[in-house]
Amino acid sequence: MKKLILAIFLACLVLSSAQGGQEYGDGLRAVSRGEWANAVQYFTAACYNYNDNEAGSxxxxxxxxxxxxxxxxxxxxxxxxxxxxxxxAQCCKKSGGLMRECCKKVGK
Incomplete structure (x- = not known):
């Protein structure tokens, strides 16, 4: 039973992580095409809607x-x-302070 619960948890974690990464990639593609409003939508989704470490978004x-x-x-x-x-601020938080350029922008 414990193995089943662990397997389900890991599957959910992988799926949410993959989705966040997809949004980041979609955002970068939108930027390369000059689709700034679309890029904002993708980066916002990846930055705020997923629990994974999407500090880049x-x-x-x-x-x-x-x-x-x-x-x-x-x-x-x-x-x-x-x-x-x-x-x-969200970038600094999600990176655990490792993305110094983000942290400097908010005085941390």
Missing amino acids: CKELGVIYEYGKGGAGPQRVKKNDALSKQAY
Whole structure:
């Protein structure tokens, strides 16, 4: 019985981790195509909706909001200091302080 519960737990962990990684990859592909609004959706999902260590998605999200991306087109993401700091704080937290560039942005 314990082995069955452990197997189910590990399967759930792997599936949630794979989904978070997929969102990060989708976000990077969206960035490479200049689809900034889509990238924000993918990075937000990976950063906030998954329990795995998606610090990279949080960092990318912070950068997009810190600088604003996409010009004046429909994929434009406006600069937003509050959302940028929130993403950087999540990056610092999820990385356990190892992503120093994120932690520095929020004074940690």
